Amino acid sequence: MNVRLLTLLFLLPQPALAGPPQVLPGQALFQKNCVRCHGANGKKGANGAHDLTKSNLNAFGRTYLVTNGMGKMPAFGKMLTPEQVQQVVAYSLTLK
Ligand code: HEC
Numbered sequence: 001m002n003v004r005l006l007t008l009l010f011l012l013p014q015p016a017l018a019g020p021p022q023v024l025p026g027q028a029l030f031q032k033n034c035v036r037c038h039g040a041n042g043k044k045g046a047n048g049a050h051d052l053t054k055s056n057l058n059a060f061g062r063t064y065l066v067t068n069g070m071g072k073m074p075a076f077g078k079m080l081t082p083e084q085v086q087q088v089v090a091y092s093l094t095l096k
Contacts, residue, residue, distance in 0.1 A: 026091030
């Protein structure tokens with residue numbers, strides 16, 4: 001299943017009868033790996049982290065940055081699979 005497409009589906013408004021809101025697969029990954037610096041809402045800015053809600057980086061740029069790291073941001077390419085990186089990036093793009 002294409003993760004991009006999946007994300008799009010999750011972002012569509014949920015019909016009233018759909019039940020509890022869907023949890024993106026990347027959300028748990030974000031909580032485990034990113035929240036200590038970026039915060040649950042992406043705005044924490046600990047350790048010099050950038051405010052993710054103000055980031056202009058697209059999915060491609062974020063994937064590169066998360067995989068390879070930059071400055072004080074660790075490289076997650078060795079800790080997460082490429083699919084997990086894609087999922088956590090997709091989640092980070094939902095923080096507004
Ligand atoms: C140890 C702290 C730390 C952790 C953990 C961390 N980051 Fe970062 N992040 C940073 C710092 C510092 C920067 C700024 C890097 C720079 O430009 O030098 C940054 C920048 C970013 C940016 C670029 C924002 C912009 O446009 O400038 C994105 C996107 C990002 N992080 C996503 C993530 C994601 C997703 C995770 C979890 C997989 C994560 N970060 C985990 C510290 C962290």
